[in-house]
Amino acid sequence: MQEEFIDLPFFKEGGWIKRKCPVCGRVFWTLNPERKVCGDQPCEEYGFIGKRLGRGVESLGEVRRRFIEFFEKNGHTPIRRYPVVARWRDDVYLVGASIYDFQPWVTEGLVEPPANPLVISQPSIRLTDVDNVGRTGRHLTGFEMMAHHAFNVRGQRVYWANETVEYAYRLFTEVYGIPPEEITFVFDMWSGGGNAGEDYEVLVRGLELATLVFMHYKTVEGRLVPIENKIVDTGYGLERIYWFLQGSTSVYEAVFPGIIEWLRREAGLEPLPADLRVALAKRSGRLDFKKPLEAMKVFEEISSEVGMDVDEVSRLLRPFESIYALADHSRTIMWMIGDGVVPSNTGSGYLARLLIRRSMRHLRRLGLEIGLVDVVSRQLEEWRSDFPEYWEIRDEILDIVAYEEEKYRETLSRGSKIVDNLLSRYKRRGEIPGEELVKLYESHGVPPDLVEEKASSLGVRVDTTGFYSKLAELKEKSGREAIKPEEWKLPPEYASRFPETRKLYYENEKLFRFKARVIGVVEGKYVVLDATAFYPEGGGQLSDKGLIRHGGGECEVSYVFRVGGVVFHECRGPLPSQGEEVEGLVDSERRLTLMRHHTSTHVVLGALRRVLGRHVWQAGAQKTLDYVRFDFTHHRPITEEQARKIEELANRVVMENRRVKKAFMSRTEAEKRYGFSLYQGGVVPEKILRVVEIEGWDAEACGGTHCDYTGEIGVIKIVGFDKIQDGVFRVIFKAGVPAVRYIQEIDSRLKRVARLLDAPLEEVDLRVAKELEEKKRLQDELKRLENIRLLGEAERLAAKAVEVSGVKLVAGVVDEEKLRDLALETARRIGDGVVVLANPKGRIVVKVSGGALKKIDARELGRRITEKLGGRGGGVSDLFQGKIASVEGVAEAAGEVLGRLAEKDKGRA
């Protein structure tokens, strides 16, 4: 099977030589008879550093432009990039390759691709190598993957392996001017994202410039299963190609020269010596800090080449590693936030937070005063012509970065206090144990270097050994949550039994009575019609309810759902028979409320984006009969003024009675016209989209039912805003009838309060405040009087003290709630003696004070008394508290027990 992919006509007819690499053992093709190894890492060193082997180019943008032009000329349709946040997928947060844009819907053949074949340059983010970024000269967290894709699905052949290889060859030679004999194609197997296929890596002078994958397997339980779809999945690293053409000493210097130079000057650093840069660059392909031993070896080689010792080399490189990392991270942060990620403690927001915090630590390490906002601000400017969409919303992006930066500073200062506490605790030991370090990082976000810094100034050692392995352990512990597959009410086979249902609810959204033919009844309760006006649950909108009238009577439609394109009506009562013509009656009151709620959701989103900023994206929504719960991305607390503004703006749109247009159009056209903000509920996996547009206000891909004019909503009332987690807020609001009812209810409640207070409506709040103040005053007064009463009572009891075996005793039953206070106060009066008080509820307090303490333990005395009277209790040496069953005879019991204890003591003395 592999031969089919190895011995491609392109190679055989073009005079290519097939060889096997003696180092890695893989098969490769070359035009150079001298070539022995495949040319990949680690088989060959980088041979392009300081050289210009291809066509001269002016900018990264030019490389991208030429790529797209070449494929466009060769029959490919250019497609706009997708956002870096993979909203249409639930298995990943970020787009890591261009093929992510089309998984799983297009690659599974369920949805037509937006064009076929197509060409794209897709910003992609990979955080798995984040520890290497800045240090190896070649790793990035964010890169643009240029790609041409061909989807050979449903028997349609576009092109396959041979053409793909030829395109790659022509691109590199014709467009980028790379000499043909420099190129090798290395054969391998690739797998990822549940798919697999043979692939060729395109290598030039040790650098992999592209990977060409021929995807035609599924991986099932570790085995490869061939699938019908054959997908050409290519990936050309834009930054790498530019780096190669420039011959720079690292990918960072090629891509981010401006930022790097600026940071270097700000940090007051001399440029790195050229020989060191070159020595490092040549070997950087082998550098990987996940393999520390190998990395150490590379460093030793570099050191001996430039004649410095290893420590000197690391010392020189360290600040530049931070600068390079910052250059990379800040651009990725710009992409993420610009595409709608708000830093948070979960999900993709957490990944943004991770990068922001790492970046801030690098800034700190460089001793720079400038904020991360300044770095991101520079990036926005540097990439202004490549990504004008970010430039447009720069204020929002920078505000989010600034807010996150501020929050991390707070976390650090909070953390530094905790560290101070810890240090004072471990100061005597002279060392902070490793587990404290892990706890500090894990629970308080305090990085270990901060602890070390503070500790070393106090001369306390910090045990950092095993910190990372302990962290890794924790990682293991937090298990991965299983992704639940979408649950259908019926298996998909049922859908293929029937033709697609005609959707009358799209043809006329106010059709509530219709005629249709029964084409099936399944499982004794699900009715399938040839056409229906019943809206099936979907897109956050509840299903319709109603009735189906037929020859045998009528049945109640309790739930409606969709499997594929077929609508099923769950019915109760006598069912219609196959082939019969029936009449459907939709509960119109219910549907109208749902429609108002749905359209008002779009109205409110438009208002949120205008008042809070365009970083607001839908993060989940539920429209019920009673209210709408709408979650959205946002970072700062929402002020009362903003809330009012949002509500007012939304209602203005209602009053303006704007048209709500619904149209089906091609995905490409929709994206061109409205941009990616269409996909608020996630990307709809279809070639043809239904776009719901509130004229001049909001446009979203949406399958729900909507009003025709915003005026039909009537009124929108916001109930409240909540922060549901970092970076996500929730608004609850009502529209139409529920809104009116809500306003009525609030109104009548308020009026009831006013009546109770006997105050005019306008003064209700002031009066409540006043009443509360008065209540407080009265409570204080009561407390004061209570206290006086208690003191008087204590005085009275103290006067009744008797003497038992030389010890003063006050004992008896008093009707008193604050029994303990009374006992303490009485004891203070008699000064030296014993007080035993009980109240009718059975609570008992024994207080011993003054010289009596030498002879009597309150606990012993108390225990003996309660034993006598059927109870229990405990306390401290001078105070006993407990409960007894009968309070009769407390005084007698107390006298008797005290007498015995005192006598015993005397006897001892």
Place this chain on the structure above:
RNA sequence: GGGCCGGUAGCUCAGGCUGGGAGAGCGUCCGGUUGGCAUCCGGGAGGUCGGGGGUUCAAGUCCCCCCCGGUCCA
């Protein structure tokens, strides 16, 4: 979605392991001291100990549930 840490006076926190009388510092108010600035001394006000349930004679403290904040990870 999971793990961990936290919520006690206006603020910063102690107390919690081992249940029994709610505390400190700062701030605030009053009085005195001082020529004034972060002077010193004395006194006072200020608390549903996040909420609910449970165990117990007794819960800030132990157990369960929930809410809120923080943090690490998927």
